[in-house]
Amino acid sequence: MVTVVHPNLTDTDAKMSARDVSVFYGEKKAIDNVSIDIPTKYVTAFIGPSGCGKSTFLRTLNRMNDTIPSARVEGEIMLDGEDIYRSGMDVVQLRARVGMVFQKPNPFPKSIYENIAYGPKIHGLAESKDELDAVVEKSLRRAGLWEEVKDRLQDSGTALSGGQQQRLCIARAIAVDPEVILMDEPCSALDPIATAKIEELIDDLNGRYAIVIVTHSMQQAARVSQRTAFFHLGKMVEYGRTSDIFTNPLEQRTQDYITGRYG
């Protein structure tokens, strides 16, 4: 069965595009022939029942699957028209361009400042201490965390609240000035207020970065995203404008899932 792509989806500027991507863990096929265009200017949400392969597919987009020995990827994934799985691709550079935020906040056990400065340092993005300070401040401001932490930049990042930690991780990802930010259930470990802050932040970042977010919350997908892809059993069932997917799904399984009939 092929993916149903809504006909009114006329995005022309795809930041990333996957063509016939399948992912295997050993012999097991976790993603089956997925093709999708991820637009530059919008937030794209991946939804679907647990175990359908959302995280797996997300991780193929910055080759984080390389860290799992048994994982194998087939097909093509383009970033600005360039195949990221071609031999000779610099994975380190790729990950600087396609950043990632994880489900559980994972700040390094270092100071807040060092957490943000980490990426710029390893990629040599700042020439001097002043420049680095500026990058740290800019990233924290964009992540809406500056006011809360500006007086305690030397405190440990792990001493922040969960929501603050997650924004710190987003700031950390922003600090290397990526083009795409992948977020895997960034709010699932947070309370509603912290979640609202992150959603607000995603709204702010929208347009500046291409954002892909995996979420289990239909409301969240509806609130923050403009494009939604529904995954089921390793396949991408339906892809379209978020408003269309939620109000006017073309597939029965999508309909069932968003109305809470399974998943």
Place this chain on the structure above:
Amino acid sequence: MSPTLLLLLALGLGLAGWLAARARAWSFRRASPDGRLASLPSYHAWYVALWIVLPVVIFVAAWSAIAPGLVTQAVLASPAADQLPAFGFQRQTILNEARAVATGAAQGVFNPLANEFVEPYRQAIGKYNWIGIIVTVLIAFLGGVWAFLRLKPDFAARNRVEKIVMAILLGASLVAILTTLGIFVSLVFETIRFFGMVNPIDFLFGTHWGPDPMANAANPDPTRYGAIPLFWGTLFIGAIIAMIVAIPLGLMSAIYLTQYANPKLRAWVKPALEILAGVPTVVYGYFAALTIAPAIRDFAISLGASSASSESALAAGLVMGVMIIPFVSSMADDSIAAVPQAMRDGSLAMGATTNETIRRVLVPAALPGIVAGVMLAVSRAIGETMIVVMAASTAANLSANPLESMTTVTVQIVAMLTGEGSFDHPATLSAFALGFVLFLVTLGLNFIALRVVKRFREAYE
């Protein structure tokens, strides 16, 4: 009758109790309407058996301590005792000879008077043997009957057995703790005796070591009891040279094993590395003395060093470093592996290479555990004796040249205790003071290391 036989007797009685109790529990079980008991029959059996054996074990331990005294008393009460010399060596010799003949350990006596006591000894020993056996049987019987009478269909034998087992385990662990305490106390006593003869200041801060076991014990020369050269030798060999070898090698192998090695290789290399910890230290000692030390000497001579000795601090330190690699690497391995995968993913997702991730995230995060491992390794190294006995030397030497011979605290402990001095000579007693210092230092290191590890464990929970 020897304690062994009494214990065997108790075991036999215990077995009987076990069988009887099990039979009884089965009969309860057959009689009960639903065929169920609060506890399985085997728990009833164990309950009774334990109540038979444990009191007997305690009795036998106490009995074997007091029975010889009772026997001697009985012998001294015999009419022949009037002829014994009142005190001293000879009296004791006579009694011992008589006892030896009475128990069959000797055929005849040197001292004719001893013959008088053989028969009293025989009688007394026989009497107390019988008393021992009777009391044993009595205790076993009372314990067994008492426990047996408590058996009922709803008796919670299982919980009782659990409690008894717990008490036994507690007793076992107390043995270790009390032994440590006993060692410590005896060490303290001898150390205090030593410090009564030699001023602690002279001992701890003096820079010349050369106790003379033949000198007048009453008036030791304090300038010969300066332990600084020993402390220095210990630190230099165990904490400096050995660590220069062990820290980088241990850490790098831990990093390789946790981050780069594929699981198959890891399954081989890790145990192989840990085997190093199981090699007897005396074997390392041969290796240091016969292979490494001469090689270092030849090498030093070829470089033109004049003072090269075949017993160098370097040889001992290098081999000791190799010996403690597993201590460093297994602690480092554990603590690096304990850093959450999320940390590693976070760094890789920022575009860091594995190497950058290790240097900037994993090792700093695992540092407390790594440091703790190093401290345990240091405490192991400075307490190590065999390698330095074989490869370093016994001459105290305050020098920073690793090619010179040096000695350590442990080597001097051995040298002083096996020296010619009498036991209460300050030269001999200095071994206890040295041991005491070593004990305190290693205890401190272990204590800090364990605290650090504990804090570290909590950090990720």
